[in-house]
Amino acid sequence: MADKFGVVVIGAGAAGLMCAAEAGKRGRSVLVVDHGKKPGRKVLISGGGRCNFTNYDVAANNYVCRNPHFVKSALSQYTQWDFIAMVAKHEIAYEERDHGQLFCEDSAKDIVNMLLAECDQPTIEQRYRCDVHDIAKTEAGFSLKLNTASVECESLVIATGGLSMPKLGATPFGYQVAEQFGLNMVPTTAGLVPFTLHKEEKEAFAELSGIAIPAVVEAEDGTTFKENLLFTHRGLSGPVILQISSYWTPGQKVTVDLLPDLELADTLATMREKHPNQSLKNSLSRLLPKRLIEVLIERGDIQDKPLKQFNPKEIAAMAAYFHQWQIAPNGTEGYRTAEVTLGGVDTDELSSKTMEAKQVSGLYFVGEVMDVSGWLGGYNFQWAWSSGFVAGQHA
Ligand code: FDA
Numbered sequence: 001m002a003d004k005f006g007v008v009v010i011g012a013g014a015a016g017l018m019c020a021a022e023a024g025k026r027g028r029s030v031l032v033v034d035h036g037k038k039p040g041r042k043v044l045i046s047g048g049g050r051c052n053f054t055n056y057d058v059a060a061n062n063y064v065c066r067n068p069h070f071v072k073s074a075l076s077q078y079t080q081w082d083f084i085a086m087v088a089k090h091e092i093a094y095e096e097r098d099h100g101q102l103f104c105e106d107s108a109k110d111i112v113n114m115l116l117a118e119c120d121q122p123t124i125e126q127r128y129r130c131d132v133h134d135i136a137k138t139e140a141g142f143s144l145k146l147n148t149a150s151v152e153c154e155s156l157v158i159a160t161g162g163l164s165m166p167k168l169g170a171t172p173f174g175y176q177v178a179e180q181f182g183l184n185m186v187p188t189t190a191g192l193v194p195f196t197l198h199k200e201e202k203e204a205f206a207e208l209s210g211i212a213i214p215a216v217v218e219a220e221d222g223t224t225f226k227e228n229l230l231f232t233h234r235g236l237s238g239p240v241i242l243q244i245s246s247y248w249t250p251g252q253k254v255t256v257d258l259l260p261d262l263e264l265a266d267t268l269a270t271m272r273e274k275h276p277n278q279s280l281k282n283s284l285s286r287l288l289p290k291r292l293i294e295v296l297i298e299r300g301d302i303q304d305k306p307l308k309q310f311n312p313k314e315i316a317a318m319a320a321y322f323h324q325w326q327i328a329p330n331g332t333e334g335y336r337t338a339e340v341t342l343g344g345v346d347t348d349e350l351s352s353k354t355m356e357a358k359q360v361s362g363l364y365f366v367g368e369v370m371d372v373s374g375w376l377g378g379y380n381f382q383w384a385w386s387s388g389f390v391a392g393q394h395a
Contacts, residue, residue, distance in 0.1 A: 022392020
């Protein structure tokens with residue numbers, strides 16, 4: 001005889017645990033299954049072990065989704081303030097960092113323990129190292145063949161996340177369930193991910209590995225971010241690159257303002273007045289790391305000579321070079337290091353109010369498995385909390 005549950009949640013990550021806790025609060029009997037040996041593995045490693053769990057400023061434009069309005073309902077039904085209130089209720093110390101990002105002061109474990117405490121209800125059961133072999137629709141809901149047993153449920157919640165970081169248990173399971181039930185998929189690709197460079201550029205910039213500078217980076221669609229850019233031995237990284245990677249498609253260029261806080265033409269003109277005999281390289285080395293200047297001057301075919309020998313046209317061209325440095329990435333580091341997966345279950349297939357599949361009654365998708373990806377800065381967890389919460393009110 002199959003065990004019967006009101007709700008089965010597949011995936012004990014951020015969204016799945018939130019959903020289970022909420023469904024449990026409504027008195028539903030809930031089974032959470034996960035093929036991993038413990039819950040919330042991505043939460044534990046997130047934010048450098050401190051989990052950037054939300055952001056003070058959350059709006060629909062912080063998300064990449066084919067339907068930009070889809071996220072609005074869930075984000076307003078369960079806001080960042082609701083989650084912050086839960087964190088406060090559990091007496092978890094947190095701190096604000098740049099751009100309104102909120103992190104645990106001690107450890108991301110606090111967030112997982114909080115979710116587990118919320119799930120500590122008599123009607124919620126969790127099973128780990130549990131594989132789902134088969135799902136079938138029944139008249140009353142769904143029947144599932146697990147490696148340990150068969151179960152039946154009225155509502156089925158898919159919370160298995162995206163493809164990033166396979167080492168942490170990421171699988172395409174959620175997409176396969178969507179396809180089984182005939183739901184459309186938006187093609188997936190790695191997001192919030194470092195860029196790799198073509199061989200020649202990679203070799204030229206490899207010696208800059210470790211250099212970080214503030215920069216504004218613009219994608220071809222006009223999206224811009226201002227944060228730190230980091231040169232690595234594989235290519236370009238740092239928060240500004242991770243952010244823009246979600247707006248980049250292969251073959252496109254990105255434009256980098258390497259000196260976003262000044263007008264280089266004006267600065268050089270002033271420097272020329274004060275130190276006319278100072279070389280260009282030495283002048284620019286006051287503004288950016290010397291090694292970077294040397295590589296850029298060489299690659300830009302710029303002659304290093306005293307400032308007084310530059311005419312206004314040359315200065316303007318140089319300013320344009322540093323403010324609009326163009327680079328065409330070779331690709332990205334892919335799912336191995338990506339923080340999120342762009343694309344997923346098409347949100348047109350889901351109710352934005354409940355996360356239920358429009359065509360399959362009782363089937364819900366929450367979190368990253370769907371075509372919703374947030375910016376760096378706590379937005380992805382906020383989506384997990386908000387979508388998990390609303391599904392938990394209905395499943
Ligand atoms: P999540 O991936 O959390 O959970 C999915 C669960 O499903 C996992 O427990 C997995 O084991 C399980 N599962 C998968 N396949 C299964 C199968 N076939 N059978 C059974 N179970 C299965 N975001 C943010 O807002 N702030 C941050 O600080 C960070 N930091 C960060 C760092 C790193 C290194 C990464 C990779 C990602 C982040 N993120 C982040 C993104 C964030 O972690 C991510 O968006 C959420 O965890 C998504 O939550 P979900 O619950 O949807 O999936």
